Amino acid sequence: MTIQTIGAHPVALGKNPERSREHNRRVVLDVVRRHGSLGRAHIAKLTQLTPQAVANIVDELVGERLLMEMGRLRSGRGQPPIQFAVNPEGGATIGVEIAADHMVAVALDLSGRLRDKRITPLKDTTPDHILSTFAEELSALNRSVASKLLGVGVVMPGPFEIEGMTSVGPTTLAGWAGVDAAAALSKACGHAVVVENDATAAAVGERLFGAGLAISNFCMIYFGVGIGLGIIQDGSPYRGAFGNAGEIGHVTVAPKGRPCPSCGQRGCLEGYASAYVLKEKLAGVGIENCEVADLERLHAAAHPVVEGWVEEAAAYLGPMVAMLENILDPQTVILGGALPDAVIDDIIRRMGNLPTSVASRRQRALPRVLRGQTGQLTAALGAASLPLFHVVTPKLETSLTAIADIPA
Ligand SMILES: [Zn+2]
Known part of the structure; x- marks a missing residue:
């Protein structure tokens, strides 16, 4: 890290x-x-x-x-x-997103261009299963990019090392409590591995390759299995003292609300606006194991469960956007991650008139809320860029501009 x-x-x-x-x-x-x-x-x-x-x-x-x-x-x-x-051929980096139900792996060349990607569903989150899948995915990608591997970045759902919140609940990785993830992953693949939380890496990915390209201060609300927040401040990720900044999934949005299976409190944002809750509700009406494409289809058909979830997610996320604006004063708030673009657009539309905040200026260069552009790959792209900074740049902030400036 x-x-x-x-x-x-x-x-x-x-x-x-x-x-x-x-x-x-x-x-x-x-x-x-x-x-x-x-x-x-x-x-x-x-x-x-x-x-x-x-x-x-x-x-x-x-x-x-x-x-x-x-x-x-x-x-x-x-x-x-x-x-x-x-020299784009001078080296490659690999980024891997390990989520509770799938693994995304991407390879970038030295100029930051995407060279290959693989998406694999995970049926099991135990270290044994994940470490062996990780090693297989990595060697497959390594074969496809012929150049020297400069480093591997991995993103996993946080929070890290919080009593009562570590690796418990459906949105984190069961079986990883007490495991030194970076050391275990390094051993499995034989390369040095940098580990970061998924929302922060997603924000870095969006900054390098997506909606954040020309924006140096933004918040990114990230839909993984749970929900997280990445903060880019003056071009660099804001990580907090322990790497856990932005854990909005466990901010109370409904006092005395639904019990949260991850942290035991009531009324956490994650209990309303996460993809996990959407999938749980769909499972409740007999629609199991939804992938992004299934959600896209159900949303297009205006399935009532999806409609209801989008409405509720928007109702809780609107005030959250205004709160982030009041606390952090970003240029914009980006919504992105492992949901179909149409679903994210619908959430933004249904937020409607956002509550008044410091961002309620008449003269705005950007809308208050934007959809991310890097889709399902955003966290993995951010992960792949982590070792790139380490190898070739003196400072993260400078490198973010540097990569954006390299002509294709
Ligand atoms: Zn919680």
């Missing part, structure tokens, strides 16, 4: 030459990513590294295939400089 947050400028970090060399490599990679392609002199000017240091680092990165030569730029008099760009 560690994300590198070293400063964006080249510095001698203490007296450890290895660390400062590693840092300066990231600074060079980052500046090249942000500009698409650059010559050595330009890199030196932008990074304030010496021309000799830049020459050495660029040679090294080209040798490792992380950068590639792009030929010479025609400009002015004299010999035009050789241009360098990030």
Whole structure:
């Protein structure tokens, strides 16, 4: 769960030459990513590294295939400089979303482009079953992207390490209490694994690849099996002191309401507005094991259970949106995750006139609520980008802009 947050400028970090060399490599990679392609002199000017240091680092990165030569730029008099760009084939990262009922795995190249994806239903959430499925999915993806695997990011439903809330209930992973997930997953696949909560990774995925591309402050209400909140503040995820920020599923929305099977309180948001509750209600009328496509079909046919759930979810989510606006003052609130686009659009429509909040400005660049664009892949895309930051960027915030700026 560690994300590198070293400063964006080249510095001698203490007296450890290895660390400062590693840092300066990231600074060079980052500046090249942000500009698409650059010559050595330009890199030196932008990074304030010496021309000799830049020459050495660029040679090294080209040798490792992380950068590639792009030929010479025609400009002015004299010999035009050789241009360098990030080599998409220089490495790949894999992102895996482990939800209570399915696993999504994606592979990205070094430029952040999607190279392959796999979606597998999970019938069982025990560590044994998940770890073996995880290892199989990973080796299948690894075979399909020929380049070197730079890292693996995994998202799992939080919250992490909360007494009475850890790994219990239908929206979390049964059997994982007390298991060091990152260590177990690393051992299963033989690579270093970074673990993050699903809603935070979904927000990062949306920031990199979807509706959040040009938005640096937003909230993302994420429909997994339960419901979560990812917060992007000044381009970076806000994680809180223990990685549990945004656990809105267990915010009380109905005092004395329905008992919550996950935390034992009453009236949690998750008990009304989660996909789990929708599926439970459908099971109650004999429609079992609904996948996203089934929900889409039932919604299109205006099935009364789906209609009723959408109406109730909208009734609880509207005030939640206004509360998030009042507390966090985001540019917009994005709704996304493992529900059909049409269902999310319908929830937004039925929220109707949102309660007044600090966001009730006449002059708004964006609507108060938007649907996410990365659909079912959003959390897995966010997961895959986690090791990318670790490998090639000096700072998460800078890298988010950097990836968005890389031309296709
Ligand atoms: Zn609860």
